Amino acid sequence: MKINFATIDQELRPMGRAFKLLNISFSESKLRLFGKLRKKRRVKVKTLGFHVRWIPREDHSQLRLCVFTPQESIKNIPGVLWLHGGGFALGAPEQAEKYAKQLISASPCVVVAPDYRRSVEAPYPAALDDSYTALVWMKEHAQELGIRDDQLMVGGDSAGGGLTAALTHLARDRDEVSIAFQMPLYPMLDDRMRSESAKDNHAPVWDSKSNRSAWKVYLGDLFGSTDVPEYAAPARAKDYHNLPPAVTFVGDLEPFRDETIAYVDNLRKAGVPVQFEVFKGCYHAFEQFTPKAKVSQKALTLLTDAYTFAVDHYFAEQHLC
16 A cells, blocks of 8 residues: 555654654564664653562563552552553563553553563564463452452553454453453554555555564464464454454554454454544554644544543453352
């Protein structure tokens, strides 16, 4: 899908041009290099509480969690697992800070962001395993965290959105943890890249070249196979029944447009409530790079309005194991 800069929202164009001038597009080798150079980010928002927890994985190694809370202690509030973006290869859990601020301001909650293993460290299923470990930990430590175990929510952006979708399928199928609501923003879902929006897309921020490279690193030997599990690439899923209600949005110029639309359609066909909008003139992660733009504010309002509705209406009781 060829992109003309005239079709990009006027407020988004300067940032889009900057990305193109810097030629920010990822080859497989560049992803691996940038992944190794990653540094932990600082949390700067002073209106939130923040601390770090370490929890054990099955192999007895430790998984780092960033925990964002309201400044004042509040009990019996939702718990949100937020999974950061970065094409599965890049990024850090501190990126969840901006979303934690949005959600906590809209309706108090505790946001837990795991430092899941990125694909440059370990390919699929490492990131999903870590996400599931963090979800189970939230359920088991709900009282300690001050959250309701019947309002565990999962959200994420980009690759984190893909992990969100995968995690809702995995949790449903294992039947060990019940998820009340999902927020997979412009999710990375389909390794096959056959849709119009995914093919030959050269939009700013994330294009077809970066997307293919990221899938290759994430899937490893599975890349190009017909046997890629649906938990690795949720667009391959066949059954969308009994998944939690959702909210998502996507830009109409980005590679993930069509797979997001298909995901929403499949949820709705299965009777799952979804709030969704495609934003015209928008490239990938537009609301992160130009948060003050009018279209970005509309997208964030869609997210927070859907989240506050979920707080009042969506619950998922945990089963006794």
